Amino acid sequence: MKFESLRGFRDIYPEDAEPRENMFNTAKRVAHSFGFQIIDFPSLEPLDLYRIKSGDELVSQTFSFVDKGGREVTMIPEATPSVVRMLTSKKDLQKPVRWFSLPKIWRYEEPQSGRLREHVQFNADLFGPDTPDADAELIGMAATILDSLGLSGNYEIRMNHRGIMEKILKSMDVQDTSRAFSVIDRFRKLGRDEFIGALDAAGISGKSAELISKLAATRVESVYLKQAISEIVPLTESLSDDLDRVAKTMEMISLFTDSMVVIDFSVVRGLSYYTGIVFEAFDVKGELRSILGGGRYNGLSTLLSGQEIPAVGFGMGDVVLELLLRRNGLWGRQAAIDGYYICMASDAVEMYSMRVAAEVRKRGKTAVRDSGGRKLAAQLRAASSAGLTKSIIIGTREMETESLTIKDMSSGKQSTISYSDFMDTI
RNA sequence: GCCGGGGUGGGGUAGUGGGCAUCCUUGGGGACUGUGGAUCCCCGGACCCGGGUUCAAUUCCCGGUCCCGGCCCCA
The missing domain is CATH 3.40.50.800 (Anticodon-binding domain)
Structure with missing residues (x-):
């Protein structure tokens, strides 16, 4: 009988386990330097915790089973619901709360480049303030971790804002914005005609489709943000305020890192619970899927507990990060x-x-x-x-x-x- | 779940419808009874699994599985 690790799972030998530990230690050290504290939570959770938030698509991609007591449980597919539960069930926490964790998470999908069925995710969240400062500190921390790993200049941060996108889409009379987001999310993968076709299938056509196509192709630095938008849609006061906030956030982030920080309107992230800024980091060569991603999700604690606690967070998996470190010759073992x-x-x-x-x-x-x-x-x-x-x-x-x-x-x-x-x- | 390409010692490989399956490397030992990373010698270790075709399958066919890549989805 021959045993191998299961599909999408890894055995990690010292020559990889040690660089990996260094990688995690760097992330931990930086997180502590930003005042974040480590937490931990179960690897097994009730399946309903994810049903409420994300629906059947996610649930179908979990390692789930019925336990001996008849409960539907699952190996956690993400950290955020557990973190939010911890936050909302302890009522006397002084805000802001800065937490990070390094859980293993599982997803039942076909493994491919940068994606396995089990991986470790560095996860950080900042609860309480809903300000550009908080957004910038969190994203700045993500950038500092990458910089501390030696990746400065090898990645760029692409940002967007869900509120802004909502307002723009609404101004174009787009009704089903979440469906539109899922199409926009695929912009970089589709050809132009395919993209227009997908929009059409989502009930968007004609001039709106043209404008959305132009919008999704827009990638600019903060100083050109308003101008770029005004060329696509009229600037209302509310939209203008949002754009100012994003521009300010981006300027703040550039205090933390020399890596590029740009607005990219094709970055929307599929997750429906994001309410404000969203962001992802990509390798500059564009060979890998996103290194990390996150955003502001002010509504999730309300959904899970009825308490309203603004939140911004991100997750970073070890798989893509390892690939990127390897490609940059940063995966060696330590000296003697x-x-x-x-x-x-x-x-x-x-x-x-x-x-x-x-x-x-x-x-x-x-x-x-x-x-x-x-x-x-x-x-x-x-x-x-x-x-x-x-x-x-x-x-x-x-x-x-x-x-x-x-x-x-x-x-x-x-x-x-x-x-x-x-x-x-x- | 779907699509494409793969699978020969721990790693990298050669090759074949028929004989003890090639070479390099790694590992163990020795040459050197108290001195490593050099050299030489010896040893260990593999045809992914199952079925089919055939006198004979590691080789051809089918299925599975795993790996790589992609789709879906992206937490």
Whole structure:
């Protein structure tokens, strides 16, 4: 019987697990520096938590089952509902609340580039303030994480605003805006004629379709935002205010990163609960799907609990991010670890070598003990591949004189010093 | 769920309707009874699974499965 990991699931060996851990640690460090605190929540939730919010399409793409008590449960397909539940069920939280998490999430779909059935998602949300500052801080944090990973200039942030899009579509007499959004969301994938055709199927045709097509193709920096819009639709006061807010947010974000921040009217994100700004980060070469995405969702807490709490958040999966880091040569293992590989030149020194290892570890350093039973050359070979900076060679000579031979693995130089002197120096 | 392309040791590969399935690398050991990353030698390890055709299938056919890519969808 041969066992393999399930379709879309991964076994991750040290050569990938370590760069991956560095990646997560960087995200954590940056989040803490922005005042975000880590939370965690169950991997299994009631299926209804997602039905309420997202409907059958999402539910059909979950790993769900009926538990022994007859409850419909699912491996979580996203973090946000759980986070919002935590927020709304603890009534005495002082706002703003800044939370992040690193849950594993699952989706039952066909795996493809940048998308698997199980992945880790860095998720961050800021609850309370509904301001450009809050939006900018959150998006700025996302950018800072990417920058801290060494990706500055290799990605760009594309933003849009659901409210603005709603107003523009309404001004064109588009009734079913959510259907229009789902078409607009596919703009970059479709040819021009296909796009017009899809709009037509959504009940939009003629001049409106032409204008939407022009709008979706628009990608500008903040300073040209109003001008670009005014060429497509008349600027009402309300629309103008929204545009000012977005422009201000974008200017703020540019304080955090040198990467491009643009308005892109084709970025709408499929999720129906977004109410304000929406954004995604893409690699500049345009080879990968989005690196991260999020937006403002002020209505979700009302839907789940009746409490009105403004929110802005984003999620970033580890799969696309890993691909991007690899393509930029940023997926290497770390340099040699400061530590000791302990080799035994004789089986008689077992106890002594174990004592050395224990003492080294008590001093906070890494000590890896060869299990012995093979010749020294083989042990030193193992020491090389273990990636530690130094080896300690212990044989009967060392044991009889209560000393140790320390070998520097990069230079090959070695010297023998007394046990007590060695322990004092580390 | 649908569509296309793939699957030979841990990784990368050669090849074939018939003989002990090729080479490189990795791993283990040795040459060197206390010194690694060089060299040489030895050893271990593979035709995705099932069915069909055939005297004979790793090779041809069908189905499944997994991988890669795409659609749908995107949390």
